[in-house]
Amino acid sequence: MNTILEQTFSVPFRYPVCFTEDLFDSKNTILADVLRGERVPKVLFVIDSGVSDTHPELINQVKSYADKYKDMFTLAAEPIVVIGGEACKNDETLYQRIVEATHLYGIDRHSYIAVIGGGAVLDMVGFAAAISHRGIRLIRIPTTVLSQNDSAVGVKNSINAFGKKNYLGTFTPPNAVLNDFNFLKTLDDRDWRAGISEAIKVALIKDLSFFEWLEENAGALARREMSPMKEHIIRSAKMHMNHISGKDPFEFGSSRPLDFGHWAAHKLEKLSNFRIRHGEAVAIGIALDSTYSFLQGRISEADLKRIIQVMKTLGFELFASELKGESLIQGLKEFQEHLGGQLTIMLLKKLGKGIEVHEMDEELIHRSVALLQSFQEKGNLIPS
Amino acid sequence: MNTILEQTFSVPFRYPVCFTEDLFDSKNTILADVLRGERVPKVLFVIDSGVSDTHPELINQVKSYADKYKDMFTLAAEPIVVIGGEACKNDETLYQRIVEATHLYGIDRHSYIAVIGGGAVLDMVGFAAAISHRGIRLIRIPTTVLSQNDSAVGVKNSINAFGKKNYLGTFTPPNAVLNDFNFLKTLDDRDWRAGISEAIKVALIKDLSFFEWLEENAGALARREMSPMKEHIIRSAKMHMNHISGKDPFEFGSSRPLDFGHWAAHKLEKLSNFRIRHGEAVAIGIALDSTYSFLQGRISEADLKRIIQVMKTLGFELFASELKGESLIQGLKEFQEHLGGQLTIMLLKKLGKGIEVHEMDEELIHRSVALLQSFQEKGNLIPS
Structure with a gap:
């Protein structure tokens, strides 16, 4: 009398992890190549305040780069600067601001958020991207040793809640990870x-x-x-x-x-x-x-x-x-x-x-x- | 000088979609079978108020069932009743209440949320489950024609935001879908x-x-x-x-x-x-x-x-x-x-x-x- 069907499928993921310098130099085509497609997508840049403070020229470099490669992508809005460090994962109004920006600027599932910053900002912005429209495309541009050698290549995002680290988040692979070694030179x-x-x-x-x-x-x-x-x-x-691609990327089982x-x-x-x-x-x-x-x-x-x-x-x-x-x-x-x-x-x-x-x-x-x-x-x- | 690596992997999903009657009858083992595993997992039940109003005996049936199958699973807490219908997706405090419950009752990634209700409640509770601990296991128990023949077998969850339907959500397959035809008899x-x-x-x-x-x-x-x-x-x-398993379950491409x-x-x-x-x-x-x-x-x-x-x-x-x-x-x-x-x-x-x-x-x-x-x-x- 019971009917039991079984649903099975696999979801394939593929993304480049690039190591470069001078990512926003007009001659560096890595970012433009990642964004190249049938359509000219909108890209919303979100930048860690720690990075924009140390690199005051960065926002103009991003704009110049976007102008140079305007046949490949367009800026959805002025780049958004968010406070860097773990604090950005503790204040829920900060991820909500990114979610609201996707609404205000019409960022759809075929648009991109490009986030430049340390691991905490990548985590927070990644979470906002993952839950808006059930997943806006994400380009991670990590700027710290920790994010370049570890977290940014991974499939997780998160914010903190109830005093617990990473309580809210998803397993959502990025669409590209672009590491610019130059950012490391200005780290303390x-x-x-x-x-x-x-x-x-x-x-x-x-x-x-x-x-x-x-x-x-x-x-x-x-x-x-x-x-x-x-x-x-x-x-x-x-x-x-x-390790991630090896056995259980979304950690369903007991693999750690x-x-x-x-x-x-x-x-x-x-x-x-x-x-x-x-x-x-x-x-x-x-x-x-x-x-x-x-x-x-x-x-x-x-x-x-x-x-x-x-x-x-x-x-x-x-x-x-x-x-x-x-x-x-x-x-x-x-x-x-x-x-x-x-x-x-x-x-x-x-x-x-x-x-x-x-x-x-x-x-x-x-x-x-x-x-x-x-x-x-x-x-x-x-x-x- | 640039180094470009490519990350590729596939994430396999598998879940049963069952059609039955008297799901919580002590002789019906479908739910217990789904929960059977190496450990005895905690299960948090969340019930659509429209269903518990029409089926006032349901909460006691769930408790009796849990008692009968206590070697298979334990109730994490008293079942939570949430308001049914689209309204539950418009009020963000409702999904937050479910998230908070996962915190209060120690629902981890190997525990389950079992949600009984119409499509809107399944969507809202599914969203809360998907983002807590990066994904708590979810059992959908749809109680309407619409959710049984369509939405509950799918891979989406959502709430509304900015006046836009389903603005926030994720693609997160359930761990099981258990359809009890008896719920349909009391629909208006x-x-x-x-x-x-x-x-x-x-x-x-x-x-x-x-x-x-x-x-x-x-x-x-x-x-x-x-x-x-x-x-x-x-x-x-x-x-x-x-349709879902056929080509692009998470709708990355232009497939609709x-x-x-x-x-x-x-x-x-x-x-x-x-x-x-x-x-x-x-x-x-x-x-x-x-x-x-x-x-x-x-x-x-x-x-x-x-x-x-x-x-x-x-x-x-x-x-x-x-x-x-x-x-x-x-x-x-x-x-x-x-x-x-x-x-x-x-x-x-x-x-x-x-x-x-x-x-x-x-x-x-x-x-x-x-x-x-x-x-x-x-x-x-x-x-x-």
Whole structure:
């Protein structure tokens, strides 16, 4: 008497991830090529205030570029400047302003939003684009190390809600990711450094040779040399792309994102009211979970010292007062709720190889914190 | 000097579409089977007030069912009742209440929201589910003809914004669609009838034999016989499923949804402040675009009369005062903006075969309206 039909289909996604310089130079055709099509689409530019402040010429460059390539695309309106940094994900009126702009300027599903900025602005504007008209085409132009080597190549967007990071969002791949290395030159030292922690993360759980490359180049990266910076970004972005396309892009199952060190990082960001930036928090989270892996006997003291050393060479702080006390432990529960299902934490099996576990020992977490604090105060990681 | 990588992957979707009766009878295992898994998931039920008013026993049935199958799933909270009908998509605090409930009750990505109701409530709750935690699993339990034979099998959700229908939403397939025919028995005559227009729509543009079946069964359907109602729902749902899985489920390209008669329908709903229900508006929209197709010489007078006759037999009004004047024409522009790209309107090439056109003649639209008005007043479609 019952009738049961089964609906099955696959949705294909394809987008270019480009690495260039001088993206808005009139001779650089990458953006125009991405927008070239049967129609001349409207493009709404949204720019991170941190970027437009540091690059006051940027808005005029965008306009000149649009004028030069007016046969390929038209500007829907004056570029919109939005406040940068995590704050833009906490204030819901900001994403609503982008949604309203799509209404005011008639941005349809065949138009584009091009967003220039750091990961937080990409997340927030991406969310507005994803839910307007059930998805306006999105071009991400990431301007930080963190967004170029990690988040911008991914398929997620989000804003924060109920005091929870990334509570609202969707899995919506972009239509293109255009990385302009020149934006990195004007980053302050904290942001230059912070993003590198995501590369250390992926190297530690997936690729020993990349970790060894990072050890060799940590000094040059700390001295702000561009050549290793570019190389590490492309290498890290490729690894993230492969992880996403590999098995479960929209994380339907129990497969995890590349989130070593992230349960503590998310909590630290919030506990510090975002004084600690995401990449900085990830570095501390990596240090914490590496120390925990050592205390569990998974990696050797020598391995742990190499991990700590590469992050110290890069200039990372590896302890924060927010690690102390019981609040940190609450982050485990929130991490579980965010990913859904049972608790799954990535630890280290060895350098270059992660292992998933489904419980964390609170006492061992506290001992890991104590070791990091001791190292911070005495420069001596393992008491002899 | 530029590096260009290409990211490609496909995301597979699979979900059952079930047709049953007495879904919450303790002997009916369909829902429990859908929820069966490695873990015992939490399920948050959300119920359309129109359904809970008509079925005051429903909430207790859901609770008894949950108790019986407590090894398969647990209730996350008391079922939430939300106001039914299009109003629930106009008031943004309503979807926000569902989002907040996911926060309050710890509904994660491996938990479920099960929504029982008409198409508007399914749309609104589906939107809340799609953006919370980047997508909570959704079980749709449609209770109207319109949602069972059409919208619930689809991949869309939405709310209205800026006075525009479905302005905010996502393409997010459900995890299951469970149709309980018993809910149809308590529909008022308007809702019983209204949904059949979506079947006429799909038959007219895709399947002459289904249209002929509808002609033969229009009287029985008007007399509220269940057997042809069930048959037409399954047949219509299958056609919609095939259309979605066929080529472009998320409508990235210029492929259109099955939207014959819909440009005018969307506008009529709004112009009448939703006095005219969606399915009723679709019937008028079909009559309008069929008449237009006739005036363009695409179909014969005999064909047009058959179309009009089947809808009259079912009891549809085929004219509304909102068709008069210039406001209707504005709906063409809004339809284009919503779908994006150039204007594309489905007309009839013949009975059972649609044809896409890219412009509409305003004068001919007005003449079509005049013919429908004349028919309304004099019962005489084509002045001789």
